Amino acid sequence: MSDNKPENIVEVRDVVTRFGEKVVHDGVSFDVRRGEVFAIVGGSGSGKSTIMRHIVMLGQPTAGSIKVFGEEVTGLGEIESLSVRKRIGVMFQYGALFSDKNVLENVGLPLREHTKLDSDFIDELAVIKLKLSNLDVDVAPLMPSELSGGMKKRVALARAIALDPELLVLDEPGSGLDPVSARALDELIVQLKELLGLTIVMITHDMNSLLNVADRAVFLGRNVALACDTPQRLAKSQYPEVAEFFAPARH
Numbered sequence: 001m002s003d004n005k006p007e008n009i010v011e012v013r014d015v016v017t018r019f020g021e022k023v024v025h026d027g028v029s030f031d032v033r034r035g036e037v038f039a040i041v042g043g044s045g046s047g048k049s050t051i052m053r054h055i056v057m058l059g060q061p062t063a064g065s066i067k068v069f070g071e072e073v074t075g076l077g078e079i080e081s082l083s084v085r086k087r088i089g090v091m092f093q094y095g096a097l098f099s100d101k102n103v104l105e106n107v108g109l110p111l112r113e114h115t116k117l118d119s120d121f122i123d124e125l126a127v128i129k130l131k132l133s134n135l136d137v138d139v140a141p142l143m144p145s146e147l148s149g150g151m152k153k154r155v156a157l158a159r160a161i162a163l164d165p166e167l168l169v170l171d172e173p174g175s176g177l178d179p180v181s182a183r184a185l186d187e188l189i190v191q192l193k194e195l196l197g198l199t200i201v202m203i204t205h206d207m208n209s210l211l212n213v214a215d216r217a218v219f220l221g222r223n224v225a226l227a228c229d230t231p232q233r234l235a236k237s238q239y240p241e242v243a244e245f246f247a248p249a250r251h
């Protein structure tokens with residue numbers, strides 16, 4: 001790595017992704033800056049989750065470059081990518097908790113996988129992460145099936161920050177939540193960002209969430225990053241589909 005403190009935490013350049021005949025990305029480029037909440041938006045099937053999976057190294061693009069923390073991550077194997085992956089916390093779109101593990105075990109899982117800390121210490125750390133996620137320690141022994149939707153998301157968030165990541169990547173964190181719980185989750189995300197000095201990449205469909213939380217956003221459409229800017233400026237985009245999507249930001 002040439003620079004330990006790059007200004008851009010993520011750099012996506014000319015990314016092409018094909019699944020057989022299907023072209024999802026055809027030259028996608030954007031940057032995520034240190035310390036911002038960066039939203040990825042676009043229609044269903046526009047490739048939001050796919051680009052996220054490239055960034056967290058769970059699937060390779062067909063061509064192009066992706067740098068995370070200044071390091072090229074395309075072409076890295078599972079072992080080589082581990083040191084970068086450990087610095088990224090991830091919450092997946094259908095990011096279910098392990099239903100056969102209780103809350104504390106779910107949160108402690110990344111610590112069990114990636115560290116040699118002893119079990120009691122891992123439990124202590126997991127409790128701290130639960131508290132950071134605004135959950136009471138009483139939920140620790142509960143099974144996922146006993147939790148509300150909002151609590152499940154918080155547990156998933158607690159698990160995503162288990163390894164003290166620098167970058168947090170969230171795929172539709174508020175999906176399936178009622179508006180009040182979704183708003184509370186947004187607040188928590190901003191709180192965690194401030195408290196832990198995180199950079200956040202967040203896929204969302206929720207305009208409210210976008211306006212409350214995102215510093216900048218990229219709109220994926222026509223197989224490229226059609227526009228990338230603040231929500232307010234995107235509301236004035238030359239591309240009708242972008243301007244329409246961000247119209248509420250005009251007010």
Ligand SMILES: Nc1ncnc2c1ncn2[C@@H]1O[C@H](COP(=O)(O)OP(=O)(O)OP(=O)(O)O)[C@@H](O)[C@H]1O
Nearest residue numbers: 019022024042043044045046047048049050051093
């Ligand atoms: N592993 C895969 N194999 C084949 N096609 C795939 C694969 N992953 C994604 N796709 C296709 O790529 C396209 C983009 O999918 P992706 O899940 O990234 O979209 P998205 O923007 O996240 O959509 P949504 O808003 O519905 O979550 C879709 O047409 C999807 O079917």
Ligand SMILES: [Mg+2]
Nearest residue numbers: 048049050093
């Ligand atoms: Mg998706």
